[in-house]
Amino acid sequence: MKIAILGGGISGTALAHMLAKDGHRVTVLEASSRPGGLCKSRRYGEFTFDEAGGHILFSKDKQALQWEIDRCGGEAGTVRVQRNTKIRWHDRFVPYPFENGVGHLTPDAILDCMKGYIEALVERRVGKPCPQTFRDWIDWRMGEGFARHFMVPYNEKIWKCDLRSMASSWVAGRVPEAPIEDVLRAALGQTTEGYTHQSVFWFPKHGGFETVVKGTVEGGGFDVQCGVRVKDVRKVGSKFTVDGESFDLVVNTAPLPLIERAIADIPDAIRADIRALVPISLINVMIGVKLDEPLPPLSWIYLPFADQGPTNRVTYYSNYSPHNAPQGHGSFLAEVTYRGHLVPDKAWMDNVLDGLQRAGILRRDKVVLAEWCDNTFAYIDQDHEFANRVGRVRKWFDESGYITFGRFGRYEYHNSDQCVGRAMEVHAHVREIAKSGAPARPTWR
Numbered sequence: 001m002k003i004a005i006l007g008g009g010i011s012g013t014a015l016a017h018m019l020a021k022d023g024h025r026v027t028v029l030e031a032s033s034r035p036g037g038l039c040k041s042r043r044y045g046e047f048t049f050d051e052a053g054g055h056i057l058f059s060k061d062k063q064a065l066q067w068e069i070d071r072c073g074g075e076a077g078t079v080r081v082q083r084n085t086k087i088r089w090h091d092r093f094v095p096y097p098f099e100n101g102v103g104h105l106t107p108d109a110i111l112d113c114m115k116g117y118i119e120a121l122v123e124r125r126v127g128k129p130c131p132q133t134f135r136d137w138i139d140w141r142m143g144e145g146f147a148r149h150f151m152v153p154y155n156e157k158i159w160k161c162d163l164r165s166m167a168s169s170w171v172a173g174r175v176p177e178a179p180i181e182d183v184l185r186a187a188l189g190q191t192t193e194g195y196t197h198q199s200v201f202w203f204p205k206h207g208g209f210e211t212v213v214k215g216t217v218e219g220g221g222f223d224v225q226c227g228v229r230v231k232d233v234r235k236v237g238s239k240f241t242v243d244g245e246s247f248d249l250v251v252n253t254a255p256l257p258l259i260e261r262a263i264a265d266i267p268d269a270i271r272a273d274i275r276a277l278v279p280i281s282l283i284n285v286m287i288g289v290k291l292d293e294p295l296p297p298l299s300w301i302y303l304p305f306a307d308q309g310p311t312n313r314v315t316y317y318s319n320y321s322p323h324n325a326p327q328g329h330g331s332f333l334a335e336v337t338y339r340g341h342l343v344p345d346k347a348w349m350d351n352v353l354d355g356l357q358r359a360g361i362l363r364r365d366k367v368v369l370a371e372w373c374d375n376t377f378a379y380i381d382q383d384h385e386f387a388n389r390v391g392r393v394r395k396w397f398d399e400s401g402y403i404t405f406g407r408f409g410r411y412e413y414h415n416s417d418q419c420v421g422r423a424m425e426v427h428a429h430v431r432e433i434a435k436s437g438a439p440a441r442p443t444w445r
């Protein structure tokens with residue numbers, strides 16, 4: 001078949017790679033000057049940075065993880081890193097997840113957290129139902145102490161909203177419950193580890209996270225046209241046209257609010273739903289520093305408090321690969337989320353760097369480079385209407401003969417490994433279409 005894929009992030013290029021291997025003629029149309037989307041990286045002198053904040057290669061899906069590692073040249077092309085993540089909690093660094101680090105808090109805070117955790121556990125055991133709002137879910141699941149000392153300030157910082165306006169459903173299945181024994185042990189000062197599927201991760205040795213996409217495109221056997229902002233897509237009989245050219249199949253992976261105007265067949269009610277899918281945006285500050293001694297062996301840290309500046313997470317990026325920064329230097333990525341409009345100026349940048357200095361992460365007099373990158377589509381707003389709205393949008397696409405997937409192409413909270421896993425499912429679906437010669441409803445959900 002002759003297939004057009006809209007959007008050249010990891011979703012679009014991974015699918016193109018798989019379809020081209022089957023002998024289909026595949027064209028990826030990408031608005032930006034090069035493929036990569038949220039996985040792009042950039043260079044400043046000898047520094048390499050990821051554009052959309054700290055990215056790592058890890059997955060519960062071994063096949064997808066291996067696929068991504070292979071695109072980077074396998075074990076030889078990647079660095080295997082032991083995850084070491086912390087929360088900067090006032091004057092100290094507390095191991096993450098917070099429940100596993102509770103023993104590192106002050107005695108009063110440990111008491112608050114454990115009292116609330118046990119009360120919440122008892123209430124759940126006697127049948128207190130899962131609440132509707134994310135704010136109430138935090139109390140229901142973690143208890144009042146964990147809520148006050150970390151969960152609420154951190155989540156307000158990242159989501160930039162009243163947590164009662166967010167549905168609890170989005171956390172279901174995303175946040176594993178720490179066993180009570182582990183939390184009690186942690187409170188007693190014993191070491192316990194949460195999120196074990198993330199305890200080791202991989203990172204491309206050279207070129208930043210974008211290497212995953214470069215390795216997908218190079219030798220992939222498909223055509224990538226960059227600088228093409230698709231303007232007109234429509235069904236014509238059993239085929240499609242994209243900016244006047246005929247294709248047997250169109251797969252969208254571009255953010256729906258950016259592509260909706262181009263797709264002629266979308267009904268008005270679905271357009272209204274798509275326009276209401278508001279993104280949460282991210283300014284990623286890329287920082288290079290001169291080092292007198294190596295950076296502490298941290299992967300990333302969370303900054304829940306206002307006096308730490310607007311940053312919610314800092315990646316110790318030069319710890320991911322020695323090639324990310326020149327000799328004698330280190331680098332960080334500081335992530336700052338926002339809603340609506342934000343253009344950083346000098347005062348804003350000073351606020352970010354001062355906050356990081358106050359949090360004991362860097363010294364301003366050692367900073368040799370500070371640049372920023374804006375990512376309009378970074379996180380998904382999980383308001384109470386989101387599930388219904390996105391359900392209607394997905395249903396329309398699935399019944400229309402178009403295929404749409406990707407982080408913002410289907411509004412699934414996916415990391416790159418899940419985008420690759422989804423591309424594998426779409427690939428199998430397209431094989432069925434090629435075999436039967438007729439469009440079919442996706443079998444994946």
Ligand SMILES: Cc1cc2nc3c(=O)[nH]c(=O)nc-3n(C[C@H](O)[C@H](O)[C@H](O)COP(=O)(O)OP(=O)(O)OC[C@H]3O[C@@H](n4cnc5c(N)ncnc54)[C@H](O)[C@@H]3O)c2cc1C
Nearest residue numbers: 007009010011031037038053055056230406407414415416
């Ligand atoms: C802060 C942050 C941290 C993350 N950390 C990790 C991590 O540690 N590990 C991990 O695996 N994943 C991580 N992710 C998720 C990962 O970045 C995404 O899952 C993945 O990059 C999404 O790829 P995609 O192809 O679906 O979408 P995108 O990368 O958004 O690609 C969509 C493409 O469509 C293009 N486009 C837009 N409009 C048009 C148009 N009109 N015509 C043609 N093209 C168009 C865009 O330019 C873009 O290239 C993180 C994301 C964020 C925001």
